[in-house]
Amino acid sequence: MVKLDNLNIASLPDEMAGELQYKIDQKAKPVGSLGQMEAIAKQIGLIQGTLTPILNKPVMLTIASDHKICEEGVSPCPVEITWQQCLNFLNGGGGIGLFSQVYGFDLRVVDAGVDFDFKPHPKLIDAKVRKGTRNFLKEPAMTIDECLKALNNGRHIVAQIAEEGTNVIGFGEMGIGNTSPASALLSVYTGIEIEAAVGPGSGLTPEGVVNKTQVLKNAIAKHGVSDDPIENLARFGGLEIATIAGAMLEAASRRMIIITDGFITTSALLAAHAIDPLVVDYAFFSHQSKEQGHKKMVDFMGGEPILDLGFRLGEGTGSAVAYSVIKGAVAMINKMTSFDEAAIYNTANDGIRID
Template sequence: MQEFKIEQVSNQLNESIQKKIDLKTKPLGALGALEKIAFKVCQIQQTLKPELSKPSILVCAGDHGVTEEKISPFPQEVTFQMVMNFLGGGAAINVFSRQHGIQLLVADTGVNYDFESNTNLLDLKIRKGTRNFAVEPAMTIEECKQAMENGAQLVDKLHSEGCNIIGFGEMGIGNTTAAAALLCKYTDCTATEASGAGTGLDKEGISHKAQVIEKALLLHQNTSSPMDILATFGGLEIATICGAILKAAELKMIILSDGFIATSALLAAHAINPNVTDYCLYAHQSEEQGHRLMLQHLKADAILQLGMRLGEGTGSAIAFPLVQSAVNFINEMSSFEDAGVSNVE
C-alpha cells in the first residue's frame, strides 16, 4: 500500500469555487447543503468544472467468527444467501443502483461458503470467515494486508476504467459487532455506547453484544497500532473496504461513505492516513447508534438522515443523485451576469 499526501488546495481556488457558487442566480446559501457538496467536489477535483464519471459501488461480503458468541439473531448462512440475492438483482442495493445508473460490483472477501464460478461475483476470498475475536485475533496481519491490497487493486482497476466516484457496501452476519469493537478501539468509546441492534437484537441481545465486545477488548487490551486493531477486531470485508478507501483517496476519487460497518473501515483508513477524509462525502447517518459517534469522531456532516440501518451501500446509492444535483447546479445554473439578473448591491 503506497503512502499518499493530499495536494493542498490553494486559497485562490477555494475563493474561486465559493465565488462561482455565490454568483449563481439565487440568494447566498439558498441551496444549503448542495452548495457544501459542490464546494467539496470542486476541492477534491481541484476544478471549477467538476464531473462525475462511471459511479460505482463495491459490496464486500465476509463472515465473522464472533458469531460463535451468539451476537446475531440471524444464522451465518444468511451471508451467502444475501450474496446470491445480490447476484440475482433482488436486494435493495440492486434496486437503488439500477435506479441511479450506478455500476454495482459484488465481492466475496471471506464468505463461509463455496460459490460456483460466477462472472458477476468477484473472488477476493482470503479464508472462509474470520476467527472469533473474543478468543483470538480475527485475522493475521498478513491476511488483513492481503484483503486491503485486494481492495486497493480493484479500485485501481475501476479508476483506470474512468470511475471517479465510488461507494462501499458490505454484507456479513456479525459485522456490526466487529464495527462496534473497531469503534471502541479507534475512538475510546465504551462497548455499551458502540453496541446497537444490528440485524434486530432486543435490549437483552444488545447487552450481550456489549459484554462480548468488553471481553474482547480486555483480551486484546495491548493492541494499539491501526493495523493491529483492524486485524484483531475487523472483518475481511472491512479490511478490503479499508484498502479500497486508501487507494481511492490516493487516486483523488470522490468517496461516498455509507453506514456503520463501511464507516468502521473508514475509521481504520483514517487511523492509517488521516488525509483520506479530505476525499469523503458522508451519505447518511445510520440509525445504528454507533454511527453517530463515528461521524462525530471524523467531524463529519451526513447528507441524509432517513432512519436507515440496512448496509449494503444503500445510503450511498440514495445520496448519489444529490451529489449529481450539486455538480449540475455549479456547472449548468446561470450566474447573475449570464442571466442578466440584478444582484444584491
C-alpha cells in the first residue's frame, strides 16, 4: 500500500457540538429556520474548535493539466484551450477571474501538467510534473512516483498558503478532457457502473458519450481496480486531480476549510477520501453540478451541496459563489442577536421565549 508521509487528519471534536448547537439555537429565530446555513456554521465551529469561528484570507486554487486520453475523442474541445484559459485566468478573465474578485478570493493558478511552457507570473504556481497525463486507455495515466509527486505538490502549496494566514481554500480546475478521469475514478472508487458515471462533459453528442463510455470501460478492464487508492489515482486520474487531492488532504490536516467546486474537484475529494475518509469533515460541497456523476460522488461521501444553480463550468466558480453563503453562516453564529439580546419573549405563555 502506497502511503503519504506525515499526514495527520484529526476527527472533529464531538464535545463542542452541543455548545455550538446551543449557541445557534439561541439566535432570534425559530430553531432550524436557517436550514443548511446553521449546519455550515456548526461544522466550521467544529473545524476550528471554537464558538466564534473566523474566515481568513480566502485563496482560490485553480489547478490545471492536460490529458492524453483526449486522443480517443472523449472531448469535443481542442486541448489548446487548457493553456489559453490559464492565461485568461491569470489576466483576471474567465468566470473564476471575475468571481474571485467579486467574492474576495486571492486567485492562484497552478500548472500541474499543462502541455505548454508558461512565462513566470506572480499568480502562477509552477507544479508541473509532466506535460499531461498519458493516454490511460493504453497505459497508466501516471507512474506511482508521478502521482505521489503531484499529491505532495498539492500538500506543499497548501502548507505555504497556510503560513500566510489563510484558513479557507476554494478549489477549481482547468483541463480539457478531465471529465474522463473523473468519471473513471467515480466508478473505480465507488463501484458504480461506468455508464452511470459518464456525462457529456463540455458538450459531447449522444454518440460521443457512447464512445467515451466505451473508452473508459475498456481502460478500466485493461488496468483493473486496485485495493490501493493511490494506485487507482495513478492509473486513471489527472495531474490536476492528484494535486487537488493532496492539497485537500493537507488542508484538512491543518484544520482549514475546503470548498469543492463541481465534478472534477469532487473527484479529487473522492480520491482524498479513499486515502483518508476524515478529509470530508473539513469539506463543503459548493453546488450540485449538472454532470450526472457529480450527485453520485456527493451522495457517496454523505455531502449536501450548498447551491443548485445549474452550473457546469468548473474553474472554481461554484466554490466562489458558495463562499457568500459560508460567510453568511459565520456572520450568523457570531453576530446575529440572540433572544436574550433582543429581549424577545412570548409574554402570552408565562414569559417563555419563542423558539
